[in-house]
Amino acid sequence: MELVKKYGAPLKFTYLPKISDNIGRAKKWFADALEKSDYKATYNYCYCTKSSHFNHVLNEALKNDIHIETSAAIDMKIVESLKKKGKITDDTYVICNGFKRDHYVSNIADLINSGHKNCIPIIDNYEEIDLLSEAIDGKYKIGIRIASEEEPKFEFYTSRLGIGYKNIVPFYNKQISENEQVELKMLHFFINTGIRDTAYYWNELLKCLKVYINLKKICPSLDSLNIGGGFPVKNSLHFEYDYKYMVEEIVNQIKLACDEAEVDVPHIFTEFGSFTVGESGGAIYEILYQKQQNDREKWNMINSSFITTLPDTWAISKKFVMLAVNRWNDEYERVLLGGMTCDSDDYYNSEQHTNAIYLPKYKREKPLYIGFFNTGAYQETIGGFDGLQHCLIPQPKHLLINRDEDGNLTTSVFREQQKADDFLKILGYNE
Structure with a gap:
């Protein structure tokens, strides 16, 4: 009043301290879960800029040693501005999602060509590697997005974003394995309905881990798994969600699957947007x-x-x-x-x-x-x-x-x- x-x-109004509070909460949940599971890899918190592009939001979020995820061409100009101001360094991961055509590809190439080696374009379709390779000088890192299957209530069966589960290994063999310019570092997994304790979510995560393991066995450079975003935000006074349990269980499932297959566990990336700023x-x-x-x-x-x-x-x-x-x-x-x-x-x-x-x-x-x-x-x-x-x-x-x-x-x-x-x-x- x-x-x-x-x-x-x-x-x-925007109450800026809440942004840092939530980032700190999530980083602690993952740090505790990694320690509890004796997980031999790192956790990396990314903020997806599409949730709120405002300068005051990015300034607050970037105080917390995080990375960012972009969705479109103009995002890359925001990255350039933040980098000039010292808010982002060469060590900051810039994960480039979304459907990429000329303007977006050009801006990604500009950032990588300027020396930002931790810029990782996430391949969304079969043409993007060729488009990126033409624009980027020398070697660069990429990720591949899995086209997850949607819940039965959806109007379509498979996400329009990414490449189907069954097609990823053949895609790697055909376009990446012998391409000396490209190094595959990341597999990207995202569920449209968010990270929830449902049979559907755990089933999709296990399918993703099978792809990661199969790909890791033929691609030694693959060392990161991006489990996307989707932590819920409180939308009523009776909202309940056990964040700590979900983080522990995700880390545990990844470790169990990798240990059983005798492959190294991946570095974990998340892309929390609504959870960061909502x-x-x-x-x-x-x-x-x-x-x-x-x-x-x-x-x-x-x-x-x-x-x-x-x-x-x-x-x-x-x-x-x-x-x-x-x-x-x-x-x-x-x-x-x-x-x-x-x-x-x-x-x-x-x-x-x-x-x-x-x-x-x-x-x-x-x-x-x-x-x-x-x-x-x-x-x-x-x-x-x-x-x-x-x-x-x-x-x-x-x-x-x-x-x-x-x-x-x-x-x-x-x-x-x-x-x-x-x-x-x-x-x-x-x-």
Whole structure:
């Protein structure tokens, strides 16, 4: 409420210390698991930039001796900028995922040709080695992405990203084994639904380990396994997930499979995006008005839009932690939350099967503010930042919250709320 009184609402904020907190938690889980299993290789934490590309996010994350994963051509320009500023060194791994064509290939080649030998392009399809080899001077390292099989509920059977399990060894024999310019270092494994304690996840991991072992036996240079990302972020107050157990079990499964096959265990890489930055973000709105649409449905209208500021709630029905910010001790009522756009999909409900939220009763003379928390991943990049917004609803003011050397909270305005002139200029009215 102090932030609301000082800066107003709607308001978005990024609490930077949470980024370092989560990186530290994950690194400790893996360090403990490696020690417990007597695992004779290293763990490397990567942050996947697509979750949030902002300078303040990368600056905070890179304080923690981590590496990064990129997804597209412009990511590489961000890498160049960070390297010039000394945030990234030649020892930093830059794992290049995604479908690669001219612009992305050229930018990867520029980084490798400049001497950054720890840049590892992850091969996504059969043409990429030829494209990279033409652009890169001398030898370079690569990884191969496994096209994992999706859960049965998906609309398709196999991920569009990567190369099928059965095709990887033949692909290595045909394009890599006798190619003196290329050194295979990494096998990349990623599950779209994330790292979860399900039969599906463990089955896919074991299939991946079989590929790693078969490849390792014919490719001595292969020494790293990237298990991707997918650690979940708390999305409700009753969220439960045993991170420590999952890390220990993953490390244990890798070690058991490799020991049984009598091959060296791989260095482990992860690419945590949402887990790194998700819990650092939040949004605060004011309830402007209440509409009684029938005898059962009361709509509390927020002074912003869910479609523009929290697009995952609209696009994939994602849930975030939602709480009243003030008036906790007042009487509550069952409501629905609506955004200001004219789109019927601009609404939020707590759970899809209950279709309702409980909040302090609306009273015109007693303003009510609500907060959505753990919103730090993807919302700005999906919704669009500082550009056109649906129904021209302005993007909220964005705050950065940090701590100084004495541990005191500090706040600064990263972006002011968009103004009418900003939209008119984009639309060509104000030249």
